[in-house]
Amino acid sequence: MKIQTLDAFIEIMRATIPVRRKMVVDYLLEGRTDPELIRHLKRFLNTIGEVPDQEGLKLFNLFGDHTARVDVTYETEELKKDIWFFENGEQVFTEHMESINHNFFREVDRGISFLSGLEFNSFISDRDGTVNNYCGRYSTSVQSAYNAIYLARFAAGKTRNTVILTSAPLGNGGLQDISVFPEKVFHYAGSKGREYADKKGREGKFPVDDEKQKVLDALNKDLAKLVGMEKYKIFSRIGSGLQLKFGQTTIARQDIHKSVPEDRSLGFLKKIRSMVADHDPEDVYFRIEDTGLDIEIILTIDKGDEGVKDFDKGDGIDFLDSALDLRLDEGINLICGDTASDIPMVEAAMKKNGETRAIFVTKNSDIQRKVGKLCPHSMFVENPDVLVSLLNQISLI
Ligand SMILES: [Mg+2]
Structure with missing residues (x-):
């Protein structure tokens, strides 16, 4: 099959969702996946690979005379990683991660010592750029299967509640639609925490006038x-x-x-x-x-x-604490983010509990300084691959 339009590309990425969801569930339950599903992913990757490119960007037709130059690095790299993971096994996959990320093993080890011996009441994390590699286009930023497996292990093994808290919407192509997590493990919170679907599927919204x-x-x-x-x-x-x-x-x-x-x-x-x-x-x-x-x-x-202000992710945490019965004041919580808009999460969590831990995926010294000042137990890693890998490793200990 050949594709030419951006819409067709979006459709291909959407088609990877049910395949990846099945792979995740099979792997978590049986430790293996159907080889036919791996072949499916390879076919998707090949189809994208056949689209003509220019300077590393894919050229798609976009409405009449217009050609869009599209960066599909996220989509293709994550597909390749999933294929690596299921085809070669976790050990080889980890070596692959080391080969594409500078200092990978050292960073993961540092994170393991930071979290070692802890069980978490709540783990609240931003998605894009934090526990998911960054993709410039939300409609195709489908979660990869290995990523869902790693995070599900940590959520199920080391936390009482895990909340993925994003500024993107929950539905209509939002957070829930592009996630391939197993059911009943994660709370989803969209729109900076103004709307949620809890792990039992119950939905709620922050009251708006x-x-x-x-x-x-x-x-x-x-x-x-x-x-x-x-x-x-x-x-x-x-x-x-x-x-x-x-x-x-x-x-x-x-x-x-x-x-x-x-x-x-x-x-x-x-x-x-x-x-x-x-x-x-x-x-x-x-x-x-x-x-x-x-x-x-x-x-x-x-x-x-405080007067009239924009709703931030800290307001989101305050709302979710009661709406999802997180009881943030009762145990150690882990907050993860990557940008300045995630800092209010650390502030809100610290107000509830001084034992809060924070891991931020950033090299930005200004953000590091602000997070460090708010939260004495904080650390910084270079990319989402390191963070999800260390969470996986710690859940296997
Ligand atoms: Mg982010």
Whole structure:
């Protein structure tokens, strides 16, 4: 099968989800997987490999005359890793990880001594860039099977509760849809913790003022209509695409490879600003943040004495502590993240329990300093491969 469009590529990546889910469950239960499923993954990888490329980027047709240059490193590398894992076994796979990551064994050993002997009440972790390698496009950032196996072992063996807490939405192509974890092990929290599906499948949402919600719903409806139009469709396909989170909406206007001509991208930003102004003429419900790639439309929350502020992941932890009955004050908790937006998680967890441990995946000295100041028991590793591998190793001890 040959693919030419970005939509076809997204479909291929989606098709890996049920295959990987089956591999994870089989492997965790029986320690093996059906070789036919490995062949499936190889076929997906070959199909992507046949797409023509230029300077390492794949060229996909995108709506009429437009060609998108797409970085598929995450998708292909994670497929290769899964194939390595199931074909050659865990020992060989670990050596493969060492060959692609500098200082891998040394970093893993350092993490093992940091966590050694501890059992965790709650393990709360960000996903992208922390326990999952970073992918610039949410629609295809499907979790790899080995990653789900490693994290499931740690969650089941060393924690009472594990929460994956992300800023992405929970459903509609969000966190739950691209995860291949086994059922009943993980709590999923989307939209920075404003919405969750617990490990028994129960769902809940942070209460948002009815009036505000109505305004956001109306805006989201208009946005979906807008990117359904031929002229604007491209913005729902590149980068972050359109993500209707609970309490926040993200719409891409550019991707890191500058697939969209800059004047068209700026025109779209202007269009979005005026659409938001139509829904919020008094400027009381939303705040717009333009990252140059994404336009974030954020619903503000009223925190009483702290005034009106943006909901952050620390607010998410406060909400989830009671909603999921985490009892964060009762035992040692582990918080993992990779960017500044994850720091409020450490702050919130430390307020509940001074025995909190933090591992951040970052080389950024500013983030390291801030986390270290908040949390005396903290450490830093270089990439998600190291973090998930050390969590796996520690659960096997
Ligand atoms: Mg992250």
